Amino acid sequence: EVQLVESGGGLVQPGRSLKLSCAASGFTFSNYYMAWVRQAPKKGLEWVATISTSGSRTYYPDSVKGRFTISRDNAKSSLYLQMNSLKSEDTATYYCARHLHGFDYWGQGVMVTVSS
Amino acid sequence: DVVLTQTPVAQPVTLGDQASISCRSSQSLVHSNGNTYLEWYLQKPGQSPQLLIYKVSNRFSGVPDRFIGSGSGSDFTLKISRVEPEDLGVYYCFQATHDPYTFGAGTKLELK
Numbered sequence: 270e271v272q273l274v275e276s277g278g279g280l281v282q283p284g285r286s287l288k289l290s291c292a293a294s295g296f297t298f299s300n301y302y303m304a305w306v307r308q309a310p311k312k313g314l315e316w317v318a319t320i321s322t323s324g325s326r327t328y329y330p331d332s333v334k335g336r337f338t339i340s341r342d343n344a345k346s347s348l349y350l351q352m353n354s355l356k357s358e359d360t361a362t363y364y365c366a367r368h369l370h371g372f373d374y375w376g377q378g379v380m381v382t383v384s385s
Numbered sequence: 386d387v388v389l390t391q392t393p394v395a396q397p398v399t400l401g402d403q404a405s406i407s408c409r410s411s412q413s414l415v416h417s418n419g420n421t422y423l424e425w426y427l428q429k430p431g432q433s434p435q436l437l438i439y440k441v442s443n444r445f446s447g448v449p450d451r452f453i454g455s456g457s458g459s460d461f462t463l464k465i466s467r468v469e470p471e472d473l474g475v476y477y478c479f480q481a482t483h484d485p486y487t488f489g490a491g492t493k494l495e496l497k
Contacts (some may be wrong), residue, residue: 313490316486330386365473370440370445372479378433
């Protein structure tokens with residue numbers, strides 16, 4: 270059974286950093302692109318980042334480019350999102366997702382609140 | 386950036402009815418490789434989103450055949466025949482043809 274479990278969320282002050290993790294199991298992690306998608310409270314979905322199987326290619330929208338870094342450790346079947354210079358508008362639930370034909374499996378999400 | 390416009394914003398339905406959701410793109414979603422990366426997701430209340438349809442019309446594993454995706458170019462539709470209680474929630478279209486990838490704003494399928 271495919272499982273994705275996010276961790277590392279919480280309350281952080283504007284301008285500070287936070288690192289999210291996603292532990293994957295039930296599939297060969299190194300064979301799949303992976304992604305982060307977020308959802309602000311009571312809002313829609315926003316794609317945040319995608320990483321290739323080896324980690325050599327990464328993709329971001331302008332809203333997070335230069336501040337967020339997606340990475341992976343295939344030996345640990347883990348995905349990460351390093352978030353720097355956080356802003357109030359980054360407050361959201363962050364989902365880890367497997368990215369093959371679409372985001373075919375999602376984690377349960379982790380909440381990040383950016384507030385002073 | 387590609388803008389995906391979903392209509393209607395809310396779709397009141399009676400169980401057993403058919404529902405239809407439109408997703409129009411600000412530009413063609415045909416990739417240079419010939420594929421069209423248009424997907425549909427359902428987010429049920431309190432749950433993570435789930436993939437329904439990929440590449441316009443392909444149902445993801447386990448998705449009932451009452452979900453039908455269609456369309457081409459910049460105009461796409463998701464039809465749900467015989468709506469069941471577990472189909473209620475917010476539907477999103479998503480494009481992965483052009484960077485940055487973008488979601489539509491969502492359509493809430495709700496009971497009349």
